[in-house]
Amino acid sequence: MTDMNHDGGGERLRITCPHCLDPVAYDESALYEITGKGEHKPLDISREFNPKRRDDTLRRAYQRCPDTGGVGTHYLPVPYLRHGPGLTIAMVGGSSAGKTHLLTAMVSAVDGGDLDAFGIKWRSANPEWHRRFLDDAILPLRRGATLRRTDPLGGDGVVEFADALLLTGPRGQRRSVTFFDLAGEDLVTDSRTTTFLVGVDALIFVVDPLTAFNLPQLDEPRKRAGVPGTLTADPAFASILDRMPQADGALDAAVAVVVNKCDLMPYEPPVDRWLWEEDGTVLDPVMRHAENRDVYAFLHRHAEPSWLRPVKDARRCSLHFVSTTGAPPGPDTSDGIRPRRVLEPLLSVFGMCGLIDGSPSAAGGG
Amino acid sequence: MSSPSWLGYKQSLSFWGTDGVRVDSLAEMGTDVATVGAWRRRAATVTVADGSQRRCVYHQLSAEQGDAQQRTALEREVAAAMLIARSFDGTVWERSFTSLIGYNTVAREPFVIYAAADAPALAGLNALAIREQNAVAAALVRLVRLLEAVGIAHRGIDPHTTTWDGATVTLGRPSAADRIGRRRRPSGLGPWASPEQRAGSGRVDARDDLWSVGRILYRLDTGQDGPADRAPHDLERRGQLSGPLSRLFEVRAEHRPGTAELLRALRVSDPVDEYRRPFDPLDEGRKAYDDLVAQRLGGRSGGHRAHRPGGTPPTGTPIPPRPADPPAADPPTQGTGLFKWMRRDG
Numbered sequence: 001m002t003d004m005n006h007d008g009g010g011e012r013l014r015i016t017c018p019h020c021l022d023p024v025a026y027d028e029s030a031l032y033e034i035t036g037k038g039e040h041k042p043l044d045i046s047r048e049f050n051p052k053r054r055d056d057t058l059r060r061a062y063q064r065c066p067d068t069g070g071v072g073t074h075y076l077p078v079p080y081l082r083h084g085p086g087l088t089i090a091m092v093g094g095s096s097a098g099k100t101h102l103l104t105a106m107v108s109a110v111d112g113g114d115l116d117a118f119g120i121k122w123r124s125a126n127p128e129w130h131r132r133f134l135d136d137a138i139l140p141l142r143r144g145a146t147l148r149r150t151d152p153l154g155g156d157g158v159v160e161f162a163d164a165l166l167l168t169g170p171r172g173q174r175r176s177v178t179f180f181d182l183a184g185e186d187l188v189t190d191s192r193t194t195t196f197l198v199g200v201d202a203l204i205f206v207v208d209p210l211t212a213f214n215l216p217q218l219d220e221p222r223k224r225a226g227v228p229g230t231l232t233a234d235p236a237f238a239s240i241l242d243r244m245p246q247a248d249g250a251l252d253a254a255v256a257v258v259v260n261k262c263d264l265m266p267y268e269p270p271v272d273r274w275l276w277e278e279d280g281t282v283l284d285p286v287m288r289h290a291e292n293r294d295v296y297a298f299l300h301r302h303a304e305p306s307w308l309r310p311v312k313d314a315r316r317c318s319l320h321f322v323s324t325t326g327a328p329p330g331p332d333t334s335d336g337i338r339p340r341r342v343l344e345p346l347l348s349v350f351g352m353c354g355l356i357d358g359s360p361s362a363a364g365g366g
Numbered sequence: 367m368s369s370p371s372w373l374g375y376k377q378s379l380s381f382w383g384t385d386g387v388r389v390d391s392l393a394e395m396g397t398d399v400a401t402v403g404a405w406r407r408r409a410a411t412v413t414v415a416d417g418s419q420r421r422c423v424y425h426q427l428s429a430e431q432g433d434a435q436q437r438t439a440l441e442r443e444v445a446a447a448m449l450i451a452r453s454f455d456g457t458v459w460e461r462s463f464t465s466l467i468g469y470n471t472v473a474r475e476p477f478v479i480y481a482a483a484d485a486p487a488l489a490g491l492n493a494l495a496i497r498e499q500n501a502v503a504a505a506l507v508r509l510v511r512l513l514e515a516v517g518i519a520h521r522g523i524d525p526h527t528t529t530w531d532g533a534t535v536t537l538g539r540p541s542a543a544d545r546i547g548r549r550r551r552p553s554g555l556g557p558w559a560s561p562e563q564r565a566g567s568g569r570v571d572a573r574d575d576l577w578s579v580g581r582i583l584y585r586l587d588t589g590q591d592g593p594a595d596r597a598p599h600d601l602e603r604r605g606q607l608s609g610p611l612s613r614l615f616e617v618r619a620e621h622r623p624g625t626a627e628l629l630r631a632l633r634v635s636d637p638v639d640e641y642r643r644p645f646d647p648l649d650e651g652r653k654a655y656d657d658l659v660a661q662r663l664g665g666r667s668g669g670h671r672a673h674r675p676g677g678t679p680p681t682g683t684p685i686p687p688r689p690a691d692p693p694a695a696d697p698p699t700q701g702t703g704l705f706k707w708m709r710r711d712g
Contacts, residue, residue, distance in 0.1 A: 216386065216387070217382075217386045217387075220388065266441060266445065266471070267386070267444060267445055267448040268386070269449075269452065269648075270648065272445040272448065272449065273517075273545070275445075276438075276441070276442050276445060276545075277545075277548070278548070278549060292655065293652050293655045293656070294648070294652070296651060296652070296654070296655040296658075297648040297649070297650075297651025297652040297654070297655060298648065298651065299651070300648075300650070300651030300654050300655070301647055301648050301650070301651050311658070312658065315662075326434075326438075327437075327471075327472055338434050338437070338438060
């Protein structure tokens with residue numbers, strides 16, 4: 001959520017609580033510290049005037065979430081609420097689309113320092129959240145393991161929190177970025193989910209080639225994966241798009257459409273033209289346009305029209321060819337994964353949401 | 367390549383052909399194995415289901431010695447070989463490129479198979495007549511021009527892998543080929559690979575290949591390889607190389623002539639004028655995207671430019687750049703790309 005509420009002349013940054021999905025703002029009257037016994041104890045910093053000590057205390061402080069949804073008492077790390085405007089990114093796609101793998105590969109690339117080349121600095125919003133995501137998802141993926149769906153906060157399986165990062169762009173733009181998996185096909189329109197969807201800044205729609213494309217070279221992988229055939233549409237896409245708020249007939253959220261698992265068709269044109277490009281071409285307007293156009297044409301040619309709905313509904317959209325592992329499941333992945341182009345959708349979302357400029361020179365990406 | 371021994375062993379070999387269809391074959395593998403680093407090369411005779419046989423060369427990456435980077439390099443090679451096959455198979459240029467038979471890049475030990483060369487390598491030919499040297503020069507420049515037209519540079523043209531049967535020059539496997547406009551990855555050895563290619567500086571350019579052409583022509587003319595990093599001192603005395611071809615020896619790619627300019631100077635026809643772009647079934651979708659963007663931008667789009675600066679066609683589809691040389695750069699413009707990049711732009 002990027003809206004800034006002005007409160008008595010000061011700016012309050014509204015962030016999505018990953019536990020209860022409520023919007024929450026930094027509130028100095030609701031601070032807590034963790035005692036040596038691991039208990040939360042109220043923290044009063046109103047009399048702390050030394051800025052260094054104050055910042056240090058706040059770095060380790062927590063804030064109690066208002067919890068209007070009745071999830072139960074929970075606390076949020078203060079840096080998560082104070083770093084900058086929130087940027088909520090939700091992955092959308094069917095259960096086999098590979099969205100957890102893609103999200104994990106993206107955060108893994110960030111964790112591995114791949115954003116350095118674009119002048120973006122990062123740190124975890126909460127070391128505990130990040131460690132859990134690292135242990136449960138990133139490290140197993142790097143080893144080539146197949147991931148289970150994971151929600152470090154024990155979500156309800158519909159909106160699953162993955163990780164949160166504090167990012168600072170090349171010109172000092174700051175965002176608290178939170179990643180969620182959306183199991184669209186099971187989406188229940190309760191008030192929490194509705195509030196959450198209103199606040200989503202970016203949606204990454206993950207296209208599974210096995211269910212989208214009628215290409216002969218996918219028949220064998222389809223058989224191996226137990227996928228009976230292609231679908232006329234991804235029900236998760238429609239489920240989310242039907243519920244997302246629109247303005248002037250188009251989605252206000254930034255949209256990236258990602259054709260995942262391109263390792264299953266690496267030499268199919270124009271996948272072959274993009275899969276071996278280096279990261280960061282999305283920051284070049286001409287290259288970005290060319291890939292958008294190619295992916296759109298590929299979907300137009302090989303998938304049913306409904307797969308293009310996210311593009312048609314969006315006001316701001318980019319399209320990408322991506323491989324999360326670099327190779328189909330098999331002996332190769334035992335040596336680790338070789339993700340390709342996984343940063344592109346993320347960089348695009350960052351560009352659309354103001355964390356970086358579209359200009360490659362400004363972003364330092366060449 | 368040394369003479370293969372045909373007293374090899376038979377093994378079943380499963381790979382994908384250039385049409386993307388899986389092929390189950392029986393391969394009689396030669397026992398002469400040339401090992402270079404993690405790569406093994408051997409001759410093979412591949413028999414497919416209909417009984418037809420083909421003499422091949424089988425290049426395989428060792429699981430023990432190969433690494434992820436080399437696997438990626440093999441995949442890049444296959445992508446280039448597939449692009450060449452799609453672009454030129456069935457045309458008069460089909461025999462000008464080493465024919466890709468198939469690949470398996472997901473095997474534990476990935477491999478690629480090409481048809482065996484049926485002509486001698488240029489390095490083994492002595493004292494070619496001037497007329498033949500001219501024919502080889504024209505053919506090489508035309509092939510570099512064709513590859514440029516489909517968006518790639520070969521980056522591996524040398525006299526040991528390029529063959530000549532008296533009528534046709536055939537380039538070797540595109541093991542280092544890359545898209546024009548990408549950052550150069552260091553590759554090749556002097557004097558055949560250009561200085562900028564060996565250093566891995568700047569961006570891939572068709573003129574990388576023209577350096578290699580120049581060095582091959584020098585070798586054909588003199589029998590010597592010449593210095594690796596600079597023009598040979600005796601170029602002025604080499605009648606064949608003292609005219610327009612002398613600029614191929616410029617150390618910096620940007621000082622070498624473009625392929626079209628060079629063809630004009632040599633009074634050789636430009637193959638791009640003869641090349642007919644294959645039908646691309648994705649064009650309809652690209653047009654639909656253009657229409658959608660134009661609609662989103664309220665009719666202000668006015669169409670889209672196809673080329674990126676530096677001349678790389680935007681897709682794997684062959685789009686001959688003509689007539690500019692190097693292809694004219696279209697400046698990045700606002701309004702291309704996303705419908706809108708930023709919330710408040712446009």
